[in-house]
Amino acid sequence: REHRALLEQYALIASMSARGNCYDNAAMESWNHSLKVEAIHGEHLATREQAKAHVFDYIEVDYNRIRLRSTLGYLSPEQYELANVA
Numbered sequence: 001r002e003h004r005a006l007l008e009q010y011a012l013i014a015s016m017s018a019r020g021n022c023y024d025n026a027a028m029e030s031w032n033h034s035l036k037v038e039a040i041h042g043e044h045l046a047t048r049e050q051a052k053a054h055v056f057d058y059i060e061v062d063y064n065r066i067r068l069r070s071t072l073g074y075l076s077p078e079q080y081e082l083a084n085v086a
Helices: 002-009 026-040 048-066 077-084
Strands: none
Touching: 026 048, 048 077
């Protein structure tokens, strides 16, 4: 009930596939795993602000610019964009 109230409050639409479809959340599960293993595991962050800054840094620097993607031919998004600008 609380979940549904939050969805309505913020006008969010939940992603739901047919019952038993295990691939619906595969991309998000993969992202959560990467975040936990590469950025959070073993870190000791004293405040919420430190945690937010740490996660932001991981997303904006490591994940979005440096991390290689199989869908981009094992290039980082930054390398891929540079190679395909011309």
